[in-house]
Amino acid sequence: MANKIPVVEYSLCAACGVCVTACPFSCLELSKVGIDRYNKVYPVLASPGTCTGCGICAKACPVEVITMQVLAGVP
Numbered sequence: 001m002a003n004k005i006p007v008v009e010y011s012l013c014a015a016c017g018v019c020v021t022a023c024p025f026s027c028l029e030l031s032k033v034g035i036d037r038y039n040k041v042y043p044v045l046a047s048p049g050t051c052t053g054c055g056i057c058a059k060a061c062p063v064e065v066i067t068m069q070v071l072a073g074v075p
C-alpha cells in the first residue's frame with residue numbers, strides 16, 4: 001500500500017469524474033456517497049491497495065480539491 005492516498009474535499013468537488021479517468025491504475029470510482037441532496041456521484045478510492053500514491057489524480061483535478069494525505073505508519 002502507498003504511504004499517501006488521495007482525499008477529496010467533497011463539499012467543493014464538481015463530480016466531473018476527471019480524476020477517475022486520470023488514474024492510471026483505475027483505483028477511483030464514482031459512487032454515491034450520500035453527501036448532497038442531488039444524489040450526484042463522487043470519486044471514492046475503491047482500490048486503496050492498488051493506489052501507488054502517485055498524485056496524478058490530484059494534479060488532474062481542475063478545481064484542485066484532492067489532497068494527498070500521508071498515512072501514518074506506512075513506510
Ligand code: SF4
Nearest residue numbers: 023051052054055057
Ligand atoms: S494517487 Fe495515483 S494511483 Fe492513487 S488514485 Fe490517484 S492517480 Fe490513482
Ligand code: SF4
Nearest residue numbers: 013014016017019061
Ligand atoms: S477531478 Fe476534482 S472535481 Fe472532478 S470529480 Fe475528481 S475531485 Fe471532483
